[in-house]
Amino acid sequence: MDTLIPPxxxxxxxxxxxxxxxxxNTLLSLGLARRxxxxxxxxxxPQNDQRYLxxxxxxGDVALELLRQAPGAAVVGxxxxxxxxxxAAAKAARSDLSDRAVFQPGDITALDFPDCSFAGVITAFCFRNVADRRKALAEINRVLTPGGRLVILELTVPSGRFLRCGHRVYSRLVPLLGCAFSRGSAYRYLVDSIQNFPRPPEIVALLDQAGFRQPRHVPLTGGVVTVFVAET
Ligand SMILES: C[S@@+](CC[C@H](N)C(=O)[O-])C[C@H]1O[C@@H](n2cnc3c(N)ncnc32)[C@H](O)[C@@H]1O
Known part of the structure; x- marks a missing residue:
């Protein structure tokens, strides 16, 4: 069943x-999301003097982490x-980073930037929600400079049997916690969207088809999340 919902x-x-x-986010990831x-x-x-998306x-946590690691870079969120x-903007202001971090409305499938605008693009826990992933990848490819890097961080289903079992039990608890602290239906959607997200080799194949070089994936925490990396 496809759980994707309209934009x-x-x-x-x-x-x-x-x-x-x-x-x-902190509660449900048991504090691991930051790591x-x-x-x-x-x-x-990221490198100083370069611009990232x-x-x-x-x-804004990823954008601000990027500026922590490369204080001379600039980032558009x-x-x-x-x-x-x-x-996000309030967080950047509190950290005195408003001059290097700009936050603006936009859609990953229709990027309002000229070709070759960014040295790197990162997207965390977002790609799962995007209905037209091919279009998103084509747009990212277009706005990256030659040799630029794409990093996708996404929640995935672990491949090991033991972790997969634990993941299934945990997935039942997530909507309950979501109900207690926030909008329950959003957290029901979260669980469904993780289950229905293509397995890592399929995402690597999608990156390859979209023209990225050396697409690869790095599982973290036993595959509870996966980092996908590729270059233009
Ligand atoms: C689970 S949150 C992740 C936010 C943040 N990256 C993080 O690390 O916490 C997913 C975000 O993706 C955004 N999103 C969903 N569809 C999108 C799209 N088509 N283009 C850009 N962002 C989108 C949502 O509005 C939401 O803020």
């Missing part, structure tokens, strides 16, 4: 959960959910 509904859902997003984002940014390997930036963007 407008998707935007509304993230606007609704925005205020509780960071809390739930996963840090690792994904390390794999992106964080597509589906949400409340893009997201259709305005409530998420407001929180």
């Amino acid at each position: 407008e509904e998707n935007r509304r859902m993230f606007d609704l959960v925005a205020r509780r997003y960071d809390l739930l 996963w984002r840090r690792k994904a940014v390390e794999i992106l390997a 964080d597509a589906g930036c949400g409340t 893009l997201d259709p959910a305005l409530a998420m963007l407001d929180l």
